[in-house]
Amino acid sequence: MAAQLWPFAVRDGEYGWWGYAVVVASAVPLLWRREAPLAALVLSLAATGLYDFGGEAPAQPVWYGGIVAMHAVAAHSGRRARVAALVVSIGGTVLLVGPEPAFRTVALLAAAYAMGRAAAASAERVARLARERELEAERAAERERARIARDMHDILSHAVSVMVVQAEAGPVVLRADPTRAEAAFDAIAAAGRDAMTQLRGILAVLEDDDSRAPQPTLDDLPALADQVRAAGVDVGFATGGTPLPLRPDVAVAAYRTTQEALTNVVKHASAGRADVRLDWRDDELVISITDDGRGTAAGHGGRGLIGIRERAAACGGTAHAGPRTDGRGFRVVVRLPA
Incomplete structure (x- = not known):
């Protein structure tokens, strides 16, 4: 509006109120260009068309309001409304004014319309990216909640299984072999302390505490085997090949899948022995856990096996479980990327 009123101030001549009124009338509708862009365009162009019909006024094109309104129509109106506005505006201009x-x-x-569409496309792209970031953040939170739930399940299931087995064995050997009874209570205490340490680490993650305990890795598997031995299952541990670096999530998955498989051995398999073997291949780590128990999928708990498969899949690996080919137990094989 200021740009169109400027000629009234700098040019010589006696100008009536009409020119001022038309300039103001062409600019005021722009205040509602976002809420009602089509109405703003119609009112602004209608006022502009009256500029030359009200007496003496500076010679100037009064088109700024219409241009801004056309930009708003292109940016904020629906397809039909904006195309109709463009066609009518251009057609009316061609019919009512001279060629030049x-x-x-x-x-x-046309330039205002194109810029308005570009602005709308940019805003839509920004909004789409924001929605995608929100969805990805929600998916990441869901994955983290699922991971924490699996961790808590594995920790508690393993610790409780070891503690139950030792607690049941304690009274049996208390009179006959006090030394074994003492070892059973020591195993219960050790399993409880280990579970509490790992649970504190998980709770610290939930609280975003920088002092949280590190997640277990392959280096902790021998201690895990010792816990299962204390529960009464003879556990063998062996490795083959040249160790390769593992991503942190893969290292945790290797520990947790082995922990869950050994927990199933303690809880369900009625096994006397289990063997854990780590084989390093060219681009993967293969973990096999075998036992000499009953050798049926039912005997190993369906939910635990589902958790093993989910953990392996979450970091790009696979897991398979089933009876041994010789029919003398059960076998779990986990393949993880190295």
Whole structure:
């Protein structure tokens, strides 16, 4: 509006109120260009068309309001409304004004429309990216909650299984072999302390505590085997091949899948022996856990096996479980990327 009122101040001549009123009337509708862009365009162009019909006024094109309104229509209106507005505006300009000013006005209206569509496309792209980031953040939170739930299940299931087995064995050997009874209680205490340490680490993660305990890795598997031995299952542990670096999530998955498989051995398999073997291949780590128990999938607990498969899949690996080919137990094989 200021740009269009400027000629009234700098040019010589006696100008009536009409010119001022038309300039103001062409600019005021722009205040509602976002809420009602089509109405703002119609009112602004209608006022502009009256500029030359009200007496003496500076010679100037009063098109700024219409250009801004056309930009708003292109940016905020639906497809039909904005196309109709563009066609009617250009058609009216061609019919009502001379060739030279019509060409300039049409070019400016078309440019304003194109810029408005570009602005709308940019805003839509920004909104889409924001929605995608929100969805990805939600998916990441869901994955983290699922991981924490699996960790807590594995920790508690393993610790409780060891503690139950030792507690049941304690009274049996208390009179006959006090030394074994003492070892059973020591195993219960050790399993409880280990579970509490790992649970504190998980709770620290939930609280975003920088002092949280590190997640277990392959280096902790021998201690895990010792816990299962204390529960009464003879556990063998062996490795083959040249160790390769593992991502942190893969290292945790290796520990947790082995822990869950050994927990199933203690809880369900009625096994006397289990063997854990780590084989390093060219681009993967193969973990096999075998036992000499009952050798049925039912005997190993369906939920635990599902958790093993989910953990392996979450870091790009696979897991398979089933009876041994010789029919003398059960076998779990986990393949993880190295």
